[in-house]
Amino acid sequence: GQNIDQPTEMTATEGAIVQINCTYQTSGFNGLFWYQQHAGEAPTFLSYNVLDGLEEKGRFSSFLSRSKGYSYLLLKELQMKDSASYLCAVGQNFVFGPGTRLSVLP
Amino acid sequence: DAGITQSPRHKVTETGTPVTLRCHQTENHRYMYWYRQDPGHGLRLIHYSYGVKDTDKGEVSDGYSVSRSKTEDFLLTLESATSSQTSVYFCAIREGTSSTDTQYFGPGTRLTVL
Numbered sequence: 268g269q270n271i272d273q274p275t276e277m278t279a280t281e282g283a284i285v286q287i288n289c290t291y292q293t294s295g296f297n298g299l300f301w302y303q304q305h306a307g308e309a310p311t312f313l314s315y316n317v318l319d320g321l322e323e324k325g326r327f328s329s330f331l332s333r334s335k336g337y338s339y340l341l342l343k344e345l346q347m348k349d350s351a352s353y354l355c356a357v358g359q360n361f362v363f364g365p366g367t368r369l370s371v372l373p
Numbered sequence: 374d375a376g377i378t379q380s381p382r383h384k385v386t387e388t389g390t391p392v393t394l395r396c397h398q399t400e401n402h403r404y405m406y407w408y409r410q411d412p413g414h415g416l417r418l419i420h421y422s423y424g425v426k427d428t429d430k431g432e433v434s435d436g437y438s439v440s441r442s443k444t445e446d447f448l449l450t451l452e453s454a455t456s457s458q459t460s461v462y463f464c465a466i467r468e469g470t471s472s473t474d475t476q477y478f479g480p481g482t483r484l485t486v487l
Binding site for chain 1: 417418432465467476
């Protein structure tokens with residue numbers, strides 16, 4: 268089976284850096300995905316890691332350690348529009364964690 | 374947006390009635406998925422399809438059935454709706470090669486069962 272855990276809520280200040288963690292236990296692994304979901308909208312794809320290390324995409328970076336079953340999403344230069352839920356997913360059939368609701372304050 | 378639409382976008386129905394939700398895609402993707410999303414539970418997989426007439430169950434499939442008679446349409450049916458099936462339902466497709474694929478989601482259907 269698969270078990271995925273994320274913090275429920277986080278708060279950060281505009282312009283700051285925030286790290287959202289995801290830990291997982293899975294019987295098979297073919298990559299870890301991060302999605303952003305604004306309230307009332309569908310999730311949108313942010314990043315994908317299949318090998319250990321850091322993947323950078325502009326203000327967003329994602330890190331993976333397969334041996335530790337651990338990933339994080341790093342958001343830099345936070346903007347108000349980054350207030351959203353962030354979901355990690357693993358497995359061939361995209362099993363999702365519960366999501367982390369991030370609030371960015373002025 | 375990967376050409377995914379869902380219909381209806383909103384529906385209110387009564388307990389015991391049948392309900393069918395439709396997911397339509399225009400880009401010939403092989404894999405399609407149905408999820409439900411509820412507060413505190415995140416996205417949970419109901420059923421998925423890996424081709425025409427090829428479907429399999431997800432973690433919360435009880436009370437739901439699916440059909441895929443053509444590539445572009447994936448239907449989710451609640452044979453006899455219950456209040457516990459009040460939720461937001463998302464359809465998704467899988468795109469890419471086996472090593473770099475990801476999912477793209479439809480806009481969602483908000484279903485209320487009274």
